Amino acid sequence: MSEPIIRVENVSFSYNPSAEKPVFALQDINLEVFPGDYLVIVGHNGSGKSTLAKHFNALLRPTQGDVWVDGMNTKDPKCVLPIRATVGMVFQIPDNQIVATVVEEDVAFGPANLGVPEEELRARVDWALKIVDMDAYRQRAPHLLSSGQKQRVAIAGAMALKPKVLVLDESTSMLDPAGREEVLKAVRTLNKEGTTIVAITHFMHEAVEGNRVIVMEAGRIVAQGSPREVFSNVETLRALHLDVPQVTELAYELHKRDNTFPADLLTVDEIVQEIERRLEQKERIGGYSWARHYTGQ
Amino acid sequence: MENFEFLRNVTIGQYFQGDSIIHRLDPRAKITILLILVVVNSFILSFTGNVLLLSWCIALVLLSGISFRFMLSGIKPALPLIVIFALMQLFFYGDAYPPYGMESVTYWRWGIMSITNGSIQLVIVTLMRFLEIFFLVSLLTSTTTTTNIAYAIESMLEPFQRLRVPAQEISLIGTIALRFVPIFAEQMEIIMKAQASRGADFGEGGVFQFVKRTRQMVTLIVPLFVDAFRRAEDLILAMDARCYTGGRGRTKIVRFHMQRVDLLFIAFTAVFGVLIMVFRNHFPI
Ligand SMILES: Nc1ncnc2c1ncn2[C@@H]1O[C@H](COP(=O)(O)OP(=O)(O)OP(=O)(O)O)[C@@H](O)[C@H]1O
Ligand SMILES: [Mg+2]
Numbered sequence: 001m002s003e004p005i006i007r008v009e010n011v012s013f014s015y016n017p018s019a020e021k022p023v024f025a026l027q028d029i030n031l032e033v034f035p036g037d038y039l040v041i042v043g044h045n046g047s048g049k050s051t052l053a054k055h056f057n058a059l060l061r062p063t064q065g066d067v068w069v070d071g072m073n074t075k076d077p078k079c080v081l082p083i084r085a086t087v088g089m090v091f092q093i094p095d096n097q098i099v100a101t102v103v104e105e106d107v108a109f110g111p112a113n114l115g116v117p118e119e120e121l122r123a124r125v126d127w128a129l130k131i132v133d134m135d136a137y138r139q140r141a142p143h144l145l146s147s148g149q150k151q152r153v154a155i156a157g158a159m160a161l162k163p164k165v166l167v168l169d170e171s172t173s174m175l176d177p178a179g180r181e182e183v184l185k186a187v188r189t190l191n192k193e194g195t196t197i198v199a200i201t202h203f204m205h206e207a208v209e210g211n212r213v214i215v216m217e218a219g220r221i222v223a224q225g226s227p228r229e230v231f232s233n234v235e236t237l238r239a240l241h242l243d244v245p246q247v248t249e250l251a252y253e254l255h256k257r258d259n260t261f262p263a264d265l266l267t268v269d270e271i272v273q274e275i276e277r278r279l280e281q282k283e284r285i286g287g288y289s290w291a292r293h294y295t296g297q
Numbered sequence: 298m299e300n301f302e303f304l305r306n307v308t309i310g311q312y313f314q315g316d317s318i319i320h321r322l323d324p325r326a327k328i329t330i331l332l333i334l335v336v337v338n339s340f341i342l343s344f345t346g347n348v349l350l351l352s353w354c355i356a357l358v359l360l361s362g363i364s365f366r367f368m369l370s371g372i373k374p375a376l377p378l379i380v381i382f383a384l385m386q387l388f389f390y391g392d393a394y395p396p397y398g399m400e401s402v403t404y405w406r407w408g409i410m411s412i413t414n415g416s417i418q419l420v421i422v423t424l425m426r427f428l429e430i431f432f433l434v435s436l437l438t439s440t441t442t443t444t445n446i447a448y449a450i451e452s453m454l455e456p457f458q459r460l461r462v463p464a465q466e467i468s469l470i471g472t473i474a475l476r477f478v479p480i481f482a483e484q485m486e487i488i489m490k491a492q493a494s495r496g497a498d499f500g501e502g503g504v505f506q507f508v509k510r511t512r513q514m515v516t517l518i519v520p521l522f523v524d525a526f527r528r529a530e531d532l533i534l535a536m537d538a539r540c541y542t543g544g545r546g547r548t549k550i551v552r553f554h555m556q557r558v559d560l561l562f563i564a565f566t567a568v569f570g571v572l573i574m575v576f577r578n579h580f581p582i
Contacts, residue, residue, distance in 0.1 A: 059534060088538070112548045114540055121548055
């Protein structure tokens, strides 16, 4: 297996470490993110998701333990800029992360901070706007864009640093369904082209996008695995007051009535296929076309 | 509902895409012209001089192809204030400002209040001077992207960098401030609507119920500030995450080169300004 691009080792973090009774927002976190991963972090409000995410690009430094990004320790002041260029970050509210008043100038903000020369700066802006499909809007003022478009500009702004990892902290939560889909599409494309994705979300059906899910509660990782593994534990998730994807919930309810029905289905397609398969089977057994019965054909 | 939309009408700070000669001027040239005319504006107190200056400003607006309706719509939110000031000048400044170029005549007097031809002239001239500044500033911001303005200011301040003037930071602060103008306008609208839906009354009261209006403003400004601080915190994180470490060593995506037409515009303005200044004490009224 390849080297992890982000390694979190025994990290605990407190916002008030020197207080008499420090409150720990993260406790004993161990986590490895590998190149190409699409890691989804879910968890209740205040469970420490954002705090963890901010450790990935040295916005926060661990109170105990270490975070390594591409071989660099986030505690090393000399590594802060290279780490931030390696791990791009997109935040929740689109408006609050756009600095400039013209789209392309905002996208240029990151690399300009690094002193990237003018010609390459232009090339990077072109490239970043293209991958989020916003190159037609490069001269626009950000306040004239829809929030989905603004969020794609924010992604382009992060990507213009050519990061290996893109962290999205609830970046779809303020968007309408159409905007959400636009952003997810852009993220999918990036992941396919090799960018490692770490996405924090409250929408469980978005969690299914990833190849790994971790569930956080009170500053700890309480469950992790593939989406299928994690979401098949419906009872555990419910105990944590988390939703499961609607499809999984349906499958789970069906499984309770008929335990031959698989409980770990994740997508609408999967569940449709399973039901079709069962209807056909019944048809063969009972000699009566239940499928036709239901569809009325 | 129209009462809630007025904040969107803030025309200062709103870029209006276009391809006029004014749009294409070097932003440094535009700022220089603005500065010259503002200086002239602050010296000219006569009627004639202001008519000339206002015409010059209107000519510039015409050249820019930006509609006067768009421009003037931006004054609407400030109208109550303007009316207050105009009335105060009309009633209380009658004796302080003898009229320029005329014999002093008093039309009406009651206690400390009076209306003289001096105060009438003052009101008219003040309005013209306000319009001049208003046109100039909104012309600059509506024909120049704010980032270009910021870069221009930065590049004009560069010579002072040796005196430890933080040119880059100043320009970034400027850009961000302007970037958030429409956001706060929108936010204010949201707050107003939220309060109106709970029974606050913004619609009526008219332009002249100042006390009521001011009280309403306070209930708007407090939540607006809270919101602003929250956004500022977010923005700091976002800038940190994108490797911002201060002005030093930043590269730019925009570069300017002064053209002949820029220099011509500056020269014309300068000549015009100097002429008005020289003759400012020779105008009949
Ligand atoms: N700047 C801060 N100062 C002090 N405490 C903080 C700060 N930010 C977060 N916390 C606390 O740390 C804990 C974890 O917060 P965090 O923002 O990481 O949660 P989260 O999982 O991202 O929640 P959400 O879903 O609401 O975004 C919470 O108890 C929160 O109150
Ligand atoms: Mg959070």
